[in-house]
Amino acid sequence: MSAPSTILVTGGAGFIGSHACVELLDHGYELIVVDDYSNSRPQVFARVERIAGRFLGTVYELDIRDRRALSAVFDRHSVDAVVHFAAHKAVGTSTRMPIDYYDTNVGGTTALLNTMHEHGVHQLVFSSSCSVYGDAGHGPLDESTPARPTNPYAASKAICEQILADVCRRRPEYTVLCLRYFNPAGAHPSSLLGEDPSGSPENLLPNLAQVAIGRRERLRVFGDDYPTADGTAVRDYLHVMDTVEAHRVALDHLADGTGMRVYNLGIGKGSSVLDVIASFSDACGRPVPYEIVARRPGDVAELVADASAVARAWGWRPSRDLADMCRDAWRFQQLNPHGYTGSPRRASAKD
Ligand SMILES: NC(=O)c1ccc[n+]([C@@H]2O[C@H](COP(=O)([O-])OP(=O)(O)OC[C@H]3O[C@@H](n4cnc5c(N)ncnc54)[C@H](O)[C@@H]3O)[C@@H](O)[C@H]2O)c1
Numbered sequence: 536m537s538a539p540s541t542i543l544v545t546g547g548a549g550f551i552g553s554h555a556c557v558e559l560l561d562h563g564y565e566l567i568v569v570d571d572y573s574n575s576r577p578q579v580f581a582r583v584e585r586i587a588g589r590f591l592g593t594v595y596e597l598d599i600r601d602r603r604a605l606s607a608v609f610d611r612h613s614v615d616a617v618v619h620f621a622a623h624k625a626v627g628t629s630t631r632m633p634i635d636y637y638d639t640n641v642g643g644t645t646a647l648l649n650t651m652h653e654h655g656v657h658q659l660v661f662s663s664s665c666s667v668y669g670d671a672g673h674g675p676l677d678e679s680t681p682a683r684p685t686n687p688y689a690a691s692k693a694i695c696e697q698i699l700a701d702v703c704r705r706r707p708e709y710t711v712l713c714l715r716y717f718n719p720a721g722a723h724p725s726s727l728l729g730e731d732p733s734g735s736p737e738n739l740l741p742n743l744a745q746v747a748i749g750r751r752e753r754l755r756v757f758g759d760d761y762p763t764a765d766g767t768a769v770r771d772y773l774h775v776m777d778t779v780e781a782h783r784v785a786l787d788h789l790a791d792g793t794g795m796r797v798y799n800l801g802i803g804k805g806s807s808v809l810d811v812i813a814s815f816s817d818a819c820g821r822p823v824p825y826e827i828v829a830r831r832p833g834d835v836a837e838l839v840a841d842a843s844a845v846a847r848a849w850g851w852r853p854s855r856d857l858a859d860m861c862r863d864a865w866r867f868q869q870l871n872p873h874g875y876t877g878s879p880r881r882a883s884a885k886d
Pocket residue numbers: 545546547548549550551552569570571572573574575576597598599600619620621622623624639643662663664665715716717718719738
């Protein structure tokens with residue numbers, strides 16, 4: 536098996552996907568990108584090209600569940616491997632719209648696998664999530680922790696993992712690297728890319744950034760009665776630049792062997808919601824207003840990674856911390872107060 540050079544990126548217009556495109560372009564990969572823009576905007580691609588200083592590759596607007604459209608992409612391009620980001624990702628919304636979540640996340644993945652199979656493409660990097668561990672309790676979780684999802688989003692990722700494991704067990708030609716991200720956050724250091732979701736963000740950092748810039752009045756903190764040091768939920772935040780660097784390293788290791796390998800991606804340190812608010816307030820130079828509200832259905836108290844397996848396997852470790860994530864997320868928000876729909880402001884000495 537040879538190392539891949541042409542990569543199909545699903546969900547490449549999204550938060551992590553767009554940063555991954557820059558990282559992969561910087562390392563010489565040829566890309567084909569598909570996205571339906573259900574949670575992103577095509578304007579992001581001009582920024583990706585501006586940072587990378589080269590043509591992105593062909594972009595297709597399509598829903599990955601549309602097998603005919605997806606198949607036409609594989610017909611037109613010689614794809615070596617797929618990096619599969621496209622999914623719906625909001626825990627809260629998934630509890631209200633479970634069918635939609637299973638349809639997009641599970642149905643999208645099986646449509647992709649069928650199409651890959653028909654075209655003889657057998658190498659995949661899959662975006663999974665720490666949410667598959669569910670309410671696994673206190674302390675760092677390694678990959679052997681059983682999946683016990685507590686919401687439809689997490690269950691959809693666990694089901695995809697099960698499908699991928701079954702495919703790899705029965706089809707020895709497949710290689711799947713399943714990366715369980717903890718909480719990717721932050722923005723590209725250029726401030727041209729960041730997190731710009733459609734509608735109200737559910738993730739903490741873009742929510743904080745929108746409050747800090749004045750687009751929202753205050754942050755809602757979901758629950759202060761969890762069994763954690765300050766009562767708010769604890770997560771392991773990982774800089775989006777570290778997240779996408781791990782994908783590039785994963786592609787380097789796809790050819791190491793077949794079968795499915797599962798790795799946690801996190802920094803191995805938990806931060807409570809109140810810790811993140813304090814760090815973001817430091818980054819923007821003023822306290823960010825918040826209010827405590829009831830817990831959100833499907834959320835758990837604590838999710839922190841034991842990320843030693845990926846370090847042992849690939850010698851890769853994240854290098855950025857929460858202060859870096861808050862600084863970069865705030866800078867992106869300041870320079871792009873309306874996200875990708877406006878032109879980026881020029882940085883001034885005050886920024
Ligand atoms: N951001 C996180 O906190 C986090 C944590 C763990 C795992 N993940 C996973 O990482 C992946 C990327 O997350 P993200 O934060 O970049 O999310 P995102 O919403 O910013 O990006 C997902 C992209 O996929 C696209 N998409 C959704 N459904 C599609 C479909 N049916 N067909 C084509 N395109 C479709 C969206 O328009 C979007 O551009 C997702 O699979 C997500 O579940 C994210």
